[in-house]
Amino acid sequence: MLKTYKSFFKQNIIPVNLDQYVPKVELKEYLKLNDRIYEVDSKAENGMTFSRVLNYKYSDTLKKMDPDHLVALVTEVIPNYSCLVFCPTKKNCENVAEMICKFLSKEYLKHREKEKDEVIKNLKSISSGTLCPVLKHTIPFGVAYHHSGLTSEERRLLEEAYSSGVLCLFTCTSTLAAGVNLPARRVILRAPYVAKEFLKRNQYKQMIGRAGRAGIDTIGESILILQEKDKQQVSELISRPPENCYSHLVQEFTKGIQSLFLSLIGLKIATNLGDIHHFMNGTFFGVQQKILLKEKSLWEVTVESLRHLTEKGLLQKDTINNSEEECRCDFHITKLGRASFKGTIDLAYCDILYRDLKKGLEGLVLESFLHLIYLTTPYDLVPQCDPDWMVYFRQFSQLSPAEQSVASRLGVSESFIGKKASGQAIRKKVDKNIVNRLYLSFVLYTLLKETNVWSVSEKFNMPRGYIQNLLTGAASFSSCVLHFCEELEEFWVYRALLVELIKKLTYCVKAELIPLMEVTGVQEGRAKQLFNAGYKSLTHLANADPEVLVRTIDHLSRRQAKQIVSSAKMLLQEKAEALQEEVEELLRLPPDFPGTMAASIEKA
Template identity: 60%
Template sequence: MVEEYAGSKGRFPPVKRRNNRSVFVATIEKAHSLVNSLIESGRIHDLGLVVVDELHMLGDGSRGAVIEMTLAKVLYMSKSTQIIGMSATLGNIRDLQTFLKADNYTNNFRPVQLKEYVKLNDTIYEVDPKEEECFRFSRPLNFKYSSSMQKMDPDHIIALVTEVIPTHSCLVFCPTKKNCENVAAMICKYLKEEFLRLREAEKGVLLRALRDSGNGSVCPVLRRTVPYGLAYHHSGLTSEERKLVEEAYSSGVLCLLACTSTLAAGINLPARRVILRSPYVATDFLKRSQYKQMVGRAGRAGIDSVGESILILQDKDTKMITTSLEQMKDFLCGTLLFVQQKQLCVETSLTETVQRLVGLLEDKHLITVTAESHGGQTLQVTKLGRATYKGSVDLSYSEVLYRDLSKGLEGLLLNSFLHLVYLVTPYDMIAQCKPDWMLFFRQFTLLSATEQKMSAAVGVPESFIARKAAGQTVRKGVNMEPVRRMYLALVLFSLLKDTNLWSVAERFQLSRGFVQSLLSSSSAFCSCVLHFTQELEELWPFKALLTELTRRLSYCVKAELIPLMEVAGVMESRAKQLYNAGYKTLSHLANADPAVLSSTIENLFKKQANQIVASAKMLLNEKAAALQEEVDELLTMPSDLPSAAKTQQHV
């Protein structure tokens, strides 16, 4: 059984399998929740193997801390679980070996040789980190630029890419999303017309598929660049757009992608040449691990005999490059607290640090601390602490979440989803919100009187928004967090009603990628809040309400289409077609004849129909198997268990 634990998906604890073993494919946060649930249910010893891909993420801020917590718990609670960590960019292997009590298996084999270069002005230098002078002259850049072209492209990106495309593929990593789009559009201006004739029909198919995924709309930049075989790739695209662009690039229909650093991690899109537009990610200087991830995309096994990477530098950057490797080594040697406490805790001992953190947890009412007669302390997790733990809620938000939910109960608005949506709008996305006040006011006036009253109750009255929309000054000291949160809640509220991501993104003047990211984050947070409320009796009304809202946010379609959306390969437009044709439930699809389905549904090929029916059957069997497992477990409960306990277990 292969189960997905991401967003709102996954059961805690997982279903017990008597005759099968399960593989859980999980995000970092969900893996942590999964381990927590197995520990709490006494089933951690059932966990035979933990595989951590991209282990270097241990150094990635809060997510790295979650990985470390997860692995530390597994190591402490289960001596039988094997841990395998994999990475191509680790710099502190000895420390990790000590922490994980692990053996180290290293191989420097690379199927395609990688040659690394930097470009400074109009000269290319080869990088050889083994030499004392690591930059060695390679060649001058041979490309004739007109004055207007030089002004448009001072970094000679066009020269670098046209050396390889369209015969070979190329990735251009850019520091920002906007820069990706600008670079792709700029290159197109100077490409020859022969680029338009290459695989012209397949590019037309791609554009139509992009239009279908966007409900009839295509991004203007992609509409312009795709005919030349170019595209951009960043989080501003929807997941459907990203998938189409990735498939087109992999098949050679697209020969160049201008992308952000996120493409380097977890997506297998290699290229003959990788160009790093600058040594920055946004405004932060490039880390060694990020650089290695990016240049590691160069070289396509089975296609190229060599891969090339070129980092474009300005004069001001060269000094930072020559000293950054040692700085990164120092940084990577400071990732594991226990192993490295001597290096890290120079001023503060580990004991004092732990004591400080215990005090912090106590201040947040997540634990209670009781002094013992022998001088020790007893720590007890509070109900709020258990709810925080069960819901995998960030500690910094647990108190404010409890306060918001408790206050919400005083006047919970039930004739609309707005209040619930506001309560599950993620706190960590508030900082990214910069309301357009005129838009805010316009959308606010469309709310019903009760919805406006609810908004005022959480600290966002109409008078405040009206003054901001009119450009008037407002009194200082106004808490802007509820205001920004309400703005994001209105975006989500519009999505639930409209279900058209493109039109909502246009309505609020936001990128469709941001809107989709907001939707997916809200879906995941809604699932966390649901688990949080299940541990606090006083918040019982939210249990049923958030169960339904989680489903709505997960699929963002009309309620009747949700069961169909669970089937692999079924997006909203396809779900509407199936529903209108009479295939309204999972059972209907599972029992369908693929040939009849293909002939009934417009533009549904036989192969796709077979996949849809097979997926529906698999889902139906999984649901039946899960129910059977629960029945078997109930029937095998100890006979001496009190009947009341049996009844409670059943309920």
Template identity: 45%
Template sequence: MSHLTRRALSSQKRKGSLASNIHSKRQKQDLKISGNKTETDSSTSTKEKAKRKLHKNARESTPIGQRSSSVNRRVRVDDALKEMINLDTDDKGDKDIGPFYGLPSKVQELLTLHRALQHYMGHFILLMLRIIESCITHCYVVSSDWQHTCLTLPSVKSRKNLIYSLPTSGGKTLVAEILIFQQLLCHQKDAILILPYVSIVQEKVSSLSVLAVELGFLVEEYAGTKGSIPPRKRRKKNALFVCTIEKAHSLVNSLITEKRIDSIGLVVVDELHMLGDGSRRGASLEGMLSKLLHLGLSQIIGMSATLSNIQDISKYLDAESYTSQFRPVELTEHIKIGDGLYQVNTSALCPDDRFTHSRNVAFPYNSAMKKNDPDHLLGLALEVIPYNSCLIFCSTKKNCQSVAQLICKYMPRNVSKTILAHKKQEKEELLLALRRECDDNLCSTLRRTVPYGLAYHHSGLTMDERKLIEESYNDGTLCLLTCTSTLAAGVNLPAKRVILRSPYIARDFMTCSRYKQMVGRAGRAGYDSTGESILIVQERDRKQVADMLNSPLEGCHSSLLHDEGKGLRSLILSLVALQLTASKEAIQTFISKTLLGIQGSTNHREVPSLTEEALQQLIEQKLVKTKRCEMSDQSVLEVTSLGKAAFKGAIDIDQCSRLYQDLEQVCGQGMVLANTLHLLFLVTPYEQTLTVVPDWLIFNRQFSTLCDAEMKVAELIGITEHFIKSKITGSSSKKFTDHSELQAKRFYLALMLWNILNRKSIWQVAERFEVSRGFVQSLFTSAASFASSIQRFCEDLPQFWAIHQLLGKVTYDLSYCATADLLPLLEVSGVKLVTHFKKCLKG
């Protein structure tokens, strides 16, 4: 062996020894790090072993003359990679990844931090500390025994369906969120959270986004015009879709169409009793859940505070039910009759014992106050504000504003000084923020009431105004809200005292469920130690109120037969369009497993004949057709091109024919393209005409300002000056039909949209047409959604290709309402939607 050869071998040995020492040190560091980890990260430690094995194989040196070992090393690297791939695949299964109900401890910490659970943990705080210190596998971050019991039910662990029902403020949301986190982080599948209203969806997206960033999942909003259908595919992160009922139904339909429904592992439904609301919303919820049950790929969790016939719902969803009367904060219910305050005792058997006299209310009222405030609203409110919160539920929107003004007007001077000084700077900042949102068109009522810490809350406000008021109420800047009953089922606004102005909602006597929802806002956990409610009752309504308070909660019944079976027809159309059923027999089998089918068999209703009748109506409307299958020689069902368009556009099934005729008329008679007014008329929602009552004098004033091209639009639609003048004078003519009035109402609404697109603000349009700004914003949002639906409707109908192309621009304008140079900016995630060009420039 030569000298050079010996030097080469020596050098190679030193390199090998050095590599070995480095590897040994790294291995010791890895062992030291892994020794500090808890035993709960078993799957993660296995991954680390595989990674270390891969790095070890890659770092091994290859001595000269041993080229074959290089091949062996590659084999070992390949084996290690395969092992890691198998581990990643296994992690898609049901694996616990931490001590908190299978979740990492970080989830517990974040829930405690962001939900402020420490305010109502009670004696569980000590128990939690002991568990953390002793590293026991189950930690308690829940506020009560029922939550732990519910989370550890065998059905929940085996991922079966579950329904749980508790009073308002019992802590149902926390259980749902933990189950959602289990699905996203442990089972590595997407989840859907269904909420009844847009405002609640927005609130939930805002609160969950903080947790999503920390825990590494996505939160997507599906409400109004937001949310892509079908959803974008995600490879790295799982998504939580927070949806309204209608959007959730469209989302599920699109996933079934795309054959991606298996990506949804969990569907959580809040306010499950919406199944029985007797409208399109309830029918959509039942149809969506029935499809998910038919496919059997997703776990369904339902929760509600007002479910009386939970057995029917459990049978329908094939779910285990859990009920409890737990309430973390004691609630005392009262009714007020005259000057007397009576405590409600619903457990009393004798009618005379249902109301126990507590005290007489006596406030230093002068004669004017006694006349204008006979129910002592001011005195009852001043017992709790400004240092505690109060909600006053009113029967109408107009009454909300008048009550807020009345309290400010008659507030005693010595009290008003204290209230005006309380959080004065925060109230000034709120007024400034409201003024900015309103483009300096601040409501006169809010301008007067906010300095006193008061505001009203109903659908007449814009969404931005409502959000500012809600945030200010939650942080204590506002101490009293006058509101309508919709707030009870809406956003989470708790109160020390809840006052119900009347047992009526508009003209209807309130139900037990609505009453429970409203008084449930009193004494919310984490905010108050006790809560109380006061229902103001006239003597004539005493017996009816007593019967209502002692009656059971209203049952939840199927909504598929609403509007003469519209919900049932829509469900059958979607089943055929999605190819979930292809024959009459299969449809009958499917419907028999819906809530309608289950309750129909109980109530001896002829569900099969109703199903057959609904299917026949779809065939007559040319939405579904039958054909002979060549292979089986049997009759099968399929959708027509019109039926496919109606399903794809999510068009109301009874409005489908009318929409088709309107589009045909436009294509036949021509369309005015000098402006977008004609297109705006086409996308004005039909259902909005049911609620609007035009002021014909205002209509005539606006009509007289139209230019020639805009007049041409009115002429093609059938609106003339003679028709409007006849409505003003009240004269009638055989020429004017119901269709003419519906067209006029729709054109009246289109003029509101036309004003907004011509750079008029919501507040200017509301003042011009003498309607609430909330109505204008709701109309604008509905028109944007309907425009998108019509565009999808026209997509598969070749005869409407031109309208499909033209609607793209209108849909874009309605969605963003900004100039072309600002549209790219508004498409960026996180940039606020702007409804006025000046506000765009200011922002």
């Protein structure tokens, strides 16, 4: 039967040439030096040929504010076509967006004015009436910045507005070039740098690849702005081939080879040295081993990695007497290894996590969530943290005695933070990682109490996008820690506590809104609307009339109302079935089992 199907498909499937349906978009690459623009030409002696002089009347003020002639370059395409301006830093994105809008004529304000007003209204609605001052000024001109400092909701709204043509210009960082499908007629690279690092060929190609929109434009343009000092490096950049692609298994040692080996043994795909080495030979890293491994062989790397995992207590090896049989000796995953494997914990931190959780049991402070939040603050975000010491001290002084005892147990005192804030010399050594992790815990703790990213962003002087990413990371890591604890009996106490914390970190709203936000399609804003309209529980929502919901809740379509009610009913049914199973499980217990009703009566 299978052969018949294969034969049928071979005979009847006609190969399709997609090029005839999606016309190719020509990409023209340009370089701008002073007021002259050159076209990239591989046939030319220096890789470029003169194209034109930028013709734009600049006042003395504009020359000082815009020495790179960005206003001239963007106004050649906007508002009728879209444009992306890549900037080296996030702050530069915002400054460039504001600067461009200062010199745009008032005619730009009239282009799709009502739709731009709607974008501003929507941005305010998702942030409790708050709007970034920069976006408030630039969006009426069809301009916005795009970088990681934005919240995910802001990025979504701005991307939708850009894709539909309501916004015609994004000033953005290089992160937009990868993973976000936002093409443009013209792409401008503000400088051949990402932060302080000179562009790589692959980065350059990724950025200019945004130029040209298949099915919309017939041409795309990229313009790289350079200074005289960068001319030689840019000449090499545009002419050199793309960088080679290499396996990262060695560079990310704990996340790479060691995690791979733990997974192989945990899943019983390969459990002995010989099979693991054979598996490694078939990987991309194995193919490139002669290039990547100059001092060691793949066999030596495999043996060393397994020995390291064994020494860490994650793996255990069978004892054998004959050394010739070593390659056939099985490895078994230990309890700690299984906990790390099930919790997908970075192996660089698994022993630190175990130690922190163990120490936490000695005096877990449960008067607030602060201690638990500290234990579930992601380790990988700690090195990037640079505390504002005045803010740190202010937040520390507002803690209750119980909350201050958490810091005390961790070895961080108020006097230490006070000295750091006042710039005094400190003789006593304190673990920097613990201090920084506690600071991030303060951010999360404040966010859970206030549930407003904007106010917390202002309070800690941090980008709102960073705070949202911290929250997302903490919610994800707390779930990993829960799975880690489920595999280790000694951490039973954390299980029930973490379930509640995960909900709080995932939804980050007031407790009464959490049941409503479990429903598909209900975010914080919608949950508040439903709660204020009297739908205060899952049962109320499951019994709601979709037609009444449409009339009661602003901006709710009939389709959305039906989806919400249907999802609430399904969720309620799932919870009822789970409770029913629990009851049936209890009824199946023997009468003399401790805790059952029969056992209690007999004891009485």
